[in-house]
Amino acid sequence: MISHRHQCVFIHIPKAAGQSIESVFVKANNLTWAERAPLLLKPNTNKLLGPPRLAHLKASEYVDCGHISAALFQQYFKFTFVRNPWARLVSEFNYRQQHGDVRYQCSFKKFLFERFPTAELDDYLNAKDYYRHVISQWQFIYDENDNCLVDFVGKFENLQQDFDYVQNQLGLPKVPLPHKNITHGKTARFKQSVFSLISKNKAKSHYSYYYDQESMNYVKTLYEKDIILFNYHFEDQK
DSSP: EEETTTEEEOOOOTTSSSHHHHHHHHHHTOOOOGGGGGTOOOOOGGGGGGGSSSOOOOOOHHHHTSSSHHHHHHHHEEEEEOOHHHHHHHHHHHHHTTOOOGGOOOOOHHHHHHHHGGGGBBTTTTOOOOOGSOOOOOHBBBOSSSOOOOOOOEEEGGGGHHHHHHHHTTTTTOOOOOOOOOOOGGGGGSSHHHHHHHHHTTTOGGGGGGGHHHHHHHHHHTHHHHHTTTOOOOOOOO
Protein backbone atom coordinates (compact mmCIF):
# COMPACT_ATOMS: atom_id res chain seq x y z
CA MET A 1 0.00 0.00 0.00
CA ILE A 2 1.20 3.49 -0.86
CA SER A 3 -0.36 6.57 0.70
CA HIS A 4 1.22 9.61 -0.90
CA ARG A 5 -0.89 11.86 1.32
CA HIS A 6 0.86 10.39 4.36
CA GLN A 7 4.18 9.71 2.62
CA CYS A 8 4.28 6.09 3.64
CA VAL A 9 4.50 2.57 2.25
CA PHE A 10 2.93 -0.35 4.10
CA ILE A 11 4.32 -3.79 3.34
CA HIS A 12 1.33 -6.07 3.87
CA ILE A 13 2.40 -9.52 4.99
CA PRO A 14 -0.70 -11.75 4.69
CA LYS A 15 -2.43 -12.85 7.90
CA ALA A 16 -0.83 -10.15 10.04
CA ALA A 17 -3.68 -7.62 10.40
CA GLY A 18 -2.98 -6.05 7.02
CA GLN A 19 -6.56 -5.24 6.03
CA SER A 20 -7.26 -3.68 9.41
CA ILE A 21 -4.28 -1.38 8.94
CA GLU A 22 -5.18 -0.59 5.34
CA SER A 23 -8.73 0.31 6.33
CA VAL A 24 -7.36 3.13 8.51
CA PHE A 25 -5.52 4.63 5.54
CA VAL A 26 -8.48 4.15 3.21
CA LYS A 27 -10.59 6.23 5.58
CA ALA A 28 -7.79 8.77 6.12
CA ASN A 29 -7.69 9.30 2.34
CA ASN A 30 -11.46 9.92 2.27
CA LEU A 31 -12.09 6.72 0.33
CA THR A 32 -14.42 3.80 0.83
CA TRP A 33 -13.13 0.24 0.79
CA ALA A 34 -14.56 -0.17 -2.71
CA GLU A 35 -12.51 2.88 -3.80
CA ARG A 36 -9.17 1.69 -2.37
CA ALA A 37 -7.39 1.15 -5.73
CA PRO A 38 -5.51 4.52 -5.62
CA LEU A 39 -3.60 3.16 -2.62
CA LEU A 40 -2.39 0.27 -4.79
CA LEU A 41 -4.91 -2.02 -3.13
CA LYS A 42 -6.22 -3.76 -6.23
CA PRO A 43 -6.05 -6.96 -8.29
CA ASN A 44 -3.28 -7.42 -10.82
CA THR A 45 -3.22 -9.47 -14.02
CA ASN A 46 0.34 -8.61 -15.13
CA LYS A 47 3.09 -10.73 -13.56
CA LEU A 48 5.63 -8.02 -14.36
CA LEU A 49 3.84 -5.69 -11.92
CA GLY A 50 3.82 -8.09 -8.98
CA PRO A 51 1.54 -10.72 -7.42
CA PRO A 52 -2.18 -11.22 -8.20
CA ARG A 53 -3.02 -8.82 -5.38
CA LEU A 54 -0.79 -5.74 -5.31
CA ALA A 55 -1.47 -5.28 -1.61
CA HIS A 56 1.00 -8.12 -1.08
CA LEU A 57 3.99 -6.61 -2.86
CA LYS A 58 7.39 -7.17 -1.29
CA ALA A 59 9.26 -4.01 -0.29
CA SER A 60 11.75 -4.39 -3.14
CA GLU A 61 8.97 -4.81 -5.71
CA TYR A 62 7.53 -1.35 -5.13
CA VAL A 63 10.52 0.13 -6.95
CA ASP A 64 11.49 -2.85 -9.12
CA CYS A 65 7.96 -3.11 -10.59
CA GLY A 66 7.67 0.64 -11.15
CA HIS A 67 5.03 1.53 -8.55
CA ILE A 68 7.14 4.25 -6.92
CA SER A 69 10.46 5.93 -7.65
CA ALA A 70 13.54 4.91 -5.71
CA ALA A 71 13.82 8.47 -4.40
CA LEU A 72 10.28 8.52 -2.98
CA PHE A 73 10.64 5.02 -1.58
CA GLN A 74 13.74 6.13 0.27
CA GLN A 75 11.98 9.27 1.52
CA TYR A 76 8.70 7.70 2.66
CA PHE A 77 8.14 5.99 6.01
CA LYS A 78 8.05 2.26 5.36
CA PHE A 79 6.55 -0.19 7.82
CA THR A 80 5.22 -3.71 8.18
CA PHE A 81 3.76 -6.10 10.73
CA VAL A 82 4.93 -9.66 11.36
CA ARG A 83 3.32 -12.57 13.19
CA ASN A 84 4.33 -15.74 15.01
CA PRO A 85 4.89 -18.24 12.13
CA TRP A 86 3.04 -21.10 13.83
CA ALA A 87 0.02 -18.89 14.52
CA ARG A 88 0.17 -17.35 11.04
CA LEU A 89 -0.14 -20.75 9.34
CA VAL A 90 -3.12 -21.71 11.47
CA SER A 91 -4.76 -18.41 10.53
CA GLU A 92 -4.05 -19.09 6.85
CA PHE A 93 -5.50 -22.59 7.11
CA ASN A 94 -8.70 -21.34 8.72
CA TYR A 95 -8.95 -18.52 6.18
CA ARG A 96 -8.79 -20.97 3.27
CA GLN A 97 -11.36 -23.28 4.79
CA GLN A 98 -13.81 -20.52 5.65
CA HIS A 99 -13.57 -19.06 2.14
CA GLY A 100 -14.69 -22.27 0.47
CA ASP A 101 -11.41 -23.42 -1.12
CA VAL A 102 -12.16 -27.09 -1.84
CA ARG A 103 -8.48 -28.01 -1.93
CA TYR A 104 -8.12 -27.05 1.72
CA GLN A 105 -11.10 -28.90 3.17
CA CYS A 106 -8.76 -31.22 5.04
CA SER A 107 -6.92 -31.59 8.32
CA PHE A 108 -4.32 -29.00 9.27
CA LYS A 109 -1.56 -31.59 9.06
CA LYS A 110 -2.61 -32.62 5.56
CA PHE A 111 -2.67 -28.95 4.56
CA LEU A 112 0.86 -28.57 5.89
CA PHE A 113 2.46 -31.69 4.41
CA GLU A 114 0.43 -32.45 1.29
CA ARG A 115 -1.48 -29.36 0.17
CA PHE A 116 0.79 -26.50 1.07
CA PRO A 117 0.37 -23.61 -1.41
CA THR A 118 2.95 -23.33 -4.19
CA ALA A 119 3.70 -20.61 -6.72
CA GLU A 120 1.95 -22.63 -9.43
CA LEU A 121 -1.37 -22.11 -7.66
CA ASP A 122 -1.29 -18.32 -7.95
CA ASP A 123 -4.26 -17.24 -10.04
CA TYR A 124 -3.93 -13.91 -11.85
CA LEU A 125 -7.36 -14.17 -13.46
CA ASN A 126 -9.14 -14.40 -10.12
CA ALA A 127 -6.67 -12.35 -8.05
CA LYS A 128 -5.69 -15.21 -5.76
CA ASP A 129 -2.11 -15.26 -4.51
CA TYR A 130 -1.93 -18.48 -2.53
CA TYR A 131 1.86 -18.65 -2.43
CA ARG A 132 2.32 -15.09 -1.18
CA HIS A 133 0.30 -16.06 1.87
CA VAL A 134 2.87 -18.60 3.03
CA ILE A 135 6.31 -17.37 1.98
CA SER A 136 8.68 -16.37 4.76
CA GLN A 137 7.99 -12.97 6.24
CA TRP A 138 11.59 -11.81 6.02
CA GLN A 139 11.35 -12.10 2.23
CA PHE A 140 8.84 -9.24 2.20
CA ILE A 141 11.18 -6.70 3.79
CA TYR A 142 14.79 -7.76 3.13
CA ASP A 143 16.67 -7.45 -0.15
CA GLU A 144 18.98 -10.04 -1.71
CA ASN A 145 21.88 -8.68 0.35
CA ASP A 146 20.00 -9.08 3.63
CA ASN A 147 19.42 -5.35 4.03
CA CYS A 148 16.16 -4.46 5.79
CA LEU A 149 14.18 -2.09 3.55
CA VAL A 150 11.64 -0.84 6.10
CA ASP A 151 11.87 1.69 8.91
CA PHE A 152 9.66 -0.11 11.40
CA VAL A 153 8.61 -3.70 12.02
CA GLY A 154 5.54 -4.00 14.24
CA LYS A 155 4.18 -7.20 15.69
CA PHE A 156 0.70 -8.65 15.39
CA GLU A 157 0.98 -9.70 19.02
CA ASN A 158 1.48 -6.07 20.05
CA LEU A 159 -0.80 -4.66 17.40
CA GLN A 160 -2.40 -1.56 18.91
CA GLN A 161 0.70 -0.26 20.67
CA ASP A 162 2.88 -0.73 17.60
CA PHE A 163 0.30 0.82 15.31
CA ASP A 164 0.02 3.78 17.69
CA TYR A 165 3.73 4.33 17.01
CA VAL A 166 3.07 4.28 13.25
CA GLN A 167 0.24 6.77 13.59
CA ASN A 168 2.45 9.03 15.69
CA GLN A 169 5.23 8.89 13.09
CA LEU A 170 2.79 9.89 10.34
CA GLY A 171 0.88 12.51 12.29
CA LEU A 172 -2.35 10.51 12.17
CA PRO A 173 -4.92 10.76 14.96
CA LYS A 174 -4.78 7.61 17.04
CA VAL A 175 -7.68 5.29 16.32
CA PRO A 176 -8.45 1.83 17.72
CA LEU A 177 -7.32 -0.87 15.33
CA PRO A 178 -9.48 -4.00 15.10
CA HIS A 179 -7.44 -7.09 15.93
CA LYS A 180 -9.09 -9.11 13.20
CA ASN A 181 -9.18 -9.75 9.47
CA ILE A 182 -11.75 -7.60 7.65
CA THR A 183 -13.74 -9.73 5.20
CA HIS A 184 -16.07 -6.98 3.90
CA GLY A 185 -18.83 -9.54 3.36
CA LYS A 186 -16.82 -11.96 1.23
CA THR A 187 -17.42 -14.92 3.51
CA ALA A 188 -21.18 -14.63 3.03
CA ARG A 189 -20.75 -15.38 -0.66
CA PHE A 190 -19.44 -18.85 0.02
CA LYS A 191 -21.30 -21.91 1.22
CA GLN A 192 -19.31 -23.26 4.14
CA SER A 193 -18.67 -26.99 4.24
CA VAL A 194 -18.70 -29.13 7.35
CA PHE A 195 -14.92 -28.75 7.49
CA SER A 196 -15.30 -24.98 7.46
CA LEU A 197 -17.74 -25.03 10.34
CA ILE A 198 -15.46 -27.26 12.37
CA SER A 199 -12.54 -25.00 11.57
CA LYS A 200 -14.48 -21.92 12.59
CA ASN A 201 -15.11 -23.40 16.03
CA LYS A 202 -11.60 -24.73 16.38
CA ALA A 203 -10.16 -21.34 15.45
CA LYS A 204 -11.19 -20.10 18.86
CA SER A 205 -8.52 -22.35 20.41
CA HIS A 206 -4.85 -21.45 20.79
CA TYR A 207 -2.77 -22.24 17.70
CA SER A 208 -0.74 -24.87 19.56
CA TYR A 209 -3.77 -27.20 19.53
CA TYR A 210 -3.26 -27.68 15.80
CA TYR A 211 0.27 -29.03 16.16
CA ASP A 212 1.96 -32.24 17.13
CA GLN A 213 5.73 -32.56 17.53
CA GLU A 214 6.30 -33.38 13.87
CA SER A 215 4.35 -30.44 12.48
CA MET A 216 5.75 -28.06 15.08
CA ASN A 217 9.31 -28.96 14.10
CA TYR A 218 8.46 -28.77 10.40
CA VAL A 219 7.28 -25.17 10.72
CA LYS A 220 10.29 -24.37 12.89
CA THR A 221 12.56 -25.46 10.04
CA LEU A 222 10.43 -23.91 7.30
CA TYR A 223 10.41 -20.47 8.92
CA GLU A 224 13.71 -20.62 10.78
CA LYS A 225 14.87 -17.22 9.60
CA ASP A 226 11.58 -15.55 10.59
CA ILE A 227 11.79 -17.14 14.02
CA ILE A 228 15.34 -15.88 14.56
CA LEU A 229 14.95 -12.40 13.06
CA PHE A 230 11.67 -11.56 14.77
CA ASN A 231 12.33 -13.47 18.00
CA TYR A 232 9.45 -15.93 17.99
CA HIS A 233 9.00 -19.27 19.74
CA PHE A 234 6.34 -21.95 19.97
CA GLU A 235 3.97 -21.39 22.89
CA ASP A 236 2.41 -24.68 23.93
CA GLN A 237 -0.91 -24.06 25.67
CA LYS A 238 -2.42 -27.49 25.15
